[in-house]
């Protein structure tokens with residue numbers, strides 16, 4: 001059975017060209033870039049190139065990039081740095097729809113370290129309210145952290161505008177751009193964003209590498225302390241293969257940006273339109289007109305998302321319900337709860353997230369398979385009894 005992979009917001013396939021690029025650095029070229037000899041030095045040259053490629057995709061300077069181990073580390077480093085650099089400021093502004101890498105950290109800081117956190121809410125389409133945002137600032141606000149694009153709905157947030165507002169208040173602005181980088185244009189030169197997180201495995205590089213952009217002259221406190229790597233901003237011998245892979249993936253992302261927003265978007269739109277038209281009681285979750293080109297989050301009313309995923313898995317289709325990090329619990333996703341999606345719909349939400357490796361044939365197969373699959377599940381669903389109730393009275 002062929003696997004149809006539509007879970008690219010959870011992780012992506014390593015692009016074959018990325019894999020080729022990193023291979024020699026596992027085998028012949030295993031030197032340490034900090035070594036004095038040429039053998040290590042030639043690896044250093046490749047790291048420099050990778051840093052240039054990441055900076056080119058983000059529109060920033062090479063000195064503003066710190067390589068990390070993942071998106072979560074970048075997020076934690078950014079928030080901790082802002083707090084440690086401004087010890088008298090004890091307040092954080094974020095949103096209810098962040099990834100756990102931000103949300104769990106903020107909950108921890110609140111419970112264990114006595115920080116105050118404002119969690120901005122959303123409307124039913126997952127959109128933020130900028131007036132609520134403006135009113136959230138306090139004299140002791142240290143940092144605002146708002147994701148550029150949401151991993152579950154694909155919603156794009158007005159982070160450039162929000163960063164300007166933070167700047168007016170003299171508050172640092174961080175964005176978790178893990179889902180945005182590589183999918184939509186990012187240009188940090190022309191923005192007031194102070195820090196930005198990205199992760200390799202969400203843009204066709206391997207797992208275990210990420211980066212944090214820190215604007216020049218922004219006060220910064222390292223998270224990992226030790227050697228002088230990353231100009232003493234992140235200790236630890238560089239993940240040379242991962243960083244080289246991330247550089248290549250960023251180059252390819254720049255080349256594929258146009259296709260992502262035309263070819264991938266058209267496939268997504270075809271899939272979404274087909275599912276909503278052929279499956280009764282299905283609704284789209286998110287901001288239809290302001291989303292990532294690859295993501296579609298659809299609720300199939302009166303069925304369990306986990307049950308849908310199991311049935312999809314049996315025919316080789318990979319997607320997710322809620323986000324991979326929170327599934328396993330039967331709580332509906334915190335993002336859909338923040339949006340106020342009704343219970344019977346929130347439970348049946350499926351996220352389809354595509355990439356440039358998906359094909360039209362795959363979309364057609366999913367469109368042929370899903371209506372029957374949902375119909376069968378609804379016959380068995382405990383919710384279907386609930387659904388009948390109002391009509392019986």
Ligand SMILES: *Cc1c(COP(=O)(O)O)cnc(C)c1O
Nearest residue numbers: 070071072099101151178179199
């Ligand atoms: C995946 C993801 C992360 C975490 O990245 P890792 O590299 O897996 O730690 C953070 N934020 C968002 C929005 C994500 O989608």
